[in-house]
Amino acid sequence: MANNVHNFKVVLVGEGCVGKSSLILQYIENTFNSSHITTVQASFLTKKLNIDGQRVSLAIWDTAGQEQFHALGPLYYRNSNGAVLVYDITNESSFPKVKVWVKELRKMLGNDVCLVIVGNKTDLEKERHVNLQEAEQYSEAVGAIHFQTSAKLNEGVEDVFLALTNKMLEQAAKQRSRSETLERQGSQRRNVIIVDDEETAAPPTSSKQCCSHS
Amino acid sequence: MAQTNFSKIDEYGFQRSKNFNYEVYGDFMSQYYRVLARRTKRWEELKDSEKHKKNNTLKRFVRKGIPISHRTNAWMIISGAQLLREESMLTYNDFKQQINNQTIIDMIQIDLPRTFPDNIYFSNESLLPSQLFNILAAFAHQNNDVSYCQGLNYIAGLLLLATKDEEATFWLLKVLVEKILPQYYIKTMSGLLTDLDVLDELIKIQDPVVYKHIKDIGMPWAVATTKWFVCIYAEVLPTETVLRIWDCLFYEGSKILFRVAITLIKLHREQILEARDLGELVVSFKGMAESPNVINCHKFITDIFKIPGSFSKKTLDKLRSKHQQQ
Numbered sequence: 456m457a458n459n460v461h462n463f464k465v466v467l468v469g470e471g472c473v474g475k476s477s478l479i480l481q482y483i484e485n486t487f488n489s490s491h492i493t494t495v496q497a498s499f500l501t502k503k504l505n506i507d508g509q510r511v512s513l514a515i516w517d518t519a520g521q522e523q524f525h526a527l528g529p530l531y532y533r534n535s536n537g538a539v540l541v542y543d544i545t546n547e548s549s550f551p552k553v554k555v556w557v558k559e560l561r562k563m564l565g566n567d568v569c570l571v572i573v574g575n576k577t578d579l580e581k582e583r584h585v586n587l588q589e590a591e592q593y594s595e596a597v598g599a600i601h602f603q604t605s606a607k608l609n610e611g612v613e614d615v616f617l618a619l620t621n622k623m624l625e626q627a628a629k630q631r632s633r634s635e636t637l638e639r640q641g642s643q644r645r646n647v648i649i650v651d652d653e654e655t656a657a658p659p660t661s662s663k664q665c666c667s668h669s
Numbered sequence: 670m671a672q673t674n675f676s677k678i679d680e681y682g683f684q685r686s687k688n689f690n691y692e693v694y695g696d697f698m699s700q701y702y703r704v705l706a707r708r709t710k711r712w713e714e715l716k717d718s719e720k721h722k723k724n725n726t727l728k729r730f731v732r733k734g735i736p737i738s739h740r741t742n743a744w745m746i747i748s749g750a751q752l753l754r755e756e757s758m759l760t761y762n763d764f765k766q767q768i769n770n771q772t773i774i775d776m777i778q779i780d781l782p783r784t785f786p787d788n789i790y791f792s793n794e795s796l797l798p799s800q801l802f803n804i805l806a807a808f809a810h811q812n813n814d815v816s817y818c819q820g821l822n823y824i825a826g827l828l829l830l831a832t833k834d835e836e837a838t839f840w841l842l843k844v845l846v847e848k849i850l851p852q853y854y855i856k857t858m859s860g861l862l863t864d865l866d867v868l869d870e871l872i873k874i875q876d877p878v879v880y881k882h883i884k885d886i887g888m889p890w891a892v893a894t895t896k897w898f899v900c901i902y903a904e905v906l907p908t909e910t911v912l913r914i915w916d917c918l919f920y921e922g923s924k925i926l927f928r929v930a931i932t933l934i935k936l937h938r939e940q941i942l943e944a945r946d947l948g949e950l951v952v953s954f955k956g957m958a959e960s961p962n963v964i965n966c967h968k969f970i971t972d973i974f975k976i977p978g979s980f981s982k983k984t985l986d987k988l989r990s991k992h993q994q995q
Contacts, residue, residue, distance in 0.1 A: 471819070472779045490786030492904070495820045496895040499951050514947070521776075521819045526858035530889045 460510045466532045469541035470549040471520030474575040477606035537569040544574045545582040569622040570599035578605040682790040693961045709736040731920045741832040748919035750840040761836045764807040784822040800835040818854035820899035827903045859994040865890045866992035893954040910966040931977040936962045
């Protein structure tokens with residue numbers, strides 16, 4: 456168990472120009488580029504973490520924000536363990552977009568997906584157009600953690616991914632215990648059914664294989 | 670060292686990347702200058718009758734590369750943009766007068782500083798960002814199905830850098846989106862989803878080993894090739910290579926995009942097969958832009974007509990209708 460690596464897939468979504476790519480760039484490469492280019496094609500980056508001795512590998516997907524590209528969305532968020540939903544605190548319309556994403560992700564991925572909602576660009580606090588309290592209340596209501604960040608000043612960025620990772624670890628533990636329970640019940644049931652069978656069916660193997668060459 | 674011979678900015682105003690391979694580029698350019706000189710001379714000699722209508726001589730000339738000085742005119746003719754302009758009830762200026770929708774204006778304005786920020790011609794003081802705005806906004810207002818879609822900023826931006834002609838860029842963008850390319854840019858991106866499936870089938874036939882490897886790793890084609898289609902290789906491959914691809918695209922249509930895709934994948938099959946996971950696979954696709962095979966645009970264009978073998982419009986039409994999105 457100690458050698459196992461938890462592989463988590465994380466997807467970043469949100470309206471165009473809220474700072475998705477910049478958050479990732481700051482988190483992975485510790486840089487900020489003010490002349491960032493429009494993301495058309497989703498990009499993929501990995502980050503390895505060690506949390507209380509648990510090794511975690513994050514596969515982070517940065518997606519295109521413009522509406523048209525939502526047609527490709529399912530390709531990217533399929534099988535995601537977590538999602539970072541980003542809005543821009545200076546852009547009022549970017550927050551309702553987060554709500555749309557919450558609905559879509561919950562519908563497609565169910566309640567197991569861990570959500571973090573991030574208000575980015577706190578360096579532009581003076582131009583704030585999204586009410587903080589409202590954003591926090593909404594996040595709580597949908598079971599998401601709320602954070603504020605400045606990708607530019609590298610404030611709060613690390614915390615977002617740390618909190619999300621912790622949540623995904625909890626979720627994974629929950630799922631494990633759930634499937635163990637199921638497995639126990641399953642084997643009892645099987646014992647009943649296969650009374651006169653000579654060959655027993657192979658026991659279900661655990662669905663997640665946690666190995667990777669790092 | 671070849672390094673000293675080349676500026677850090679290329680002839681289209683782009684900053685060369687940090688790991689730009691000056692040596693490979695130097696080797697290539699030492700031959701390509703001669704090619705360019707010869708092509709320019711041959712184009713000068715081309716009769717007007719041959720230059721102004723599609724014909725086999727012109728097709729051959731286009732595949733060998735249109736010299737910069739002839740590009741705008743040649744593109745206008747072979748793409749059908751010229752005809753579109755002549756037949757249009759409205760002039761480009763009329764289209765510009767229609768710009769009034771604030772939502773569209775805002776959407777485009779967000780992307781202006783995010784289009785080629787490292788290009789000297791797109792720096793703030795330059796004329797190009799405002800021209801790019803006019804083109805994209807005029808286009809968006811006259812096409813409701815597309816309006817503005819990201820990716821078009823790179824296409825129009827590079828058209829503008831290549832032609833230095835705002836009006837020509839508008840008509841070339843219009844003919845590309847409305848006549849030459851499938852429906853990549855509409856709300857559902859159905860044309861893109863279809864072409865990704867077509868590419869899937871083509872690679873399965875062309876290189877089953879690479880195909881299986883990519884499937885085993887589980888990479889959806891959209892992950893590595895969305896930009897190939899949506900940006901028609903702009904912001905993907907070296908500028909000169911992109912413009913040579915566009916020469917052919919304007920003449921021969923969107924099947925050229927598949928010729929390029931297949932060639933890229935087959936030329937880099939070793940790197941693809943070496944990738945052990947999704948991350949490495951994505952990196953191997955990104956690395957294609959810097960490979961000598963691609964920097965040598967003259968050879969690369971020969972390759973796209975050789976490596977995939979015969980590939981007719983009819984075959985493509987059949988595949989596209991088979992994979993049509995519901």
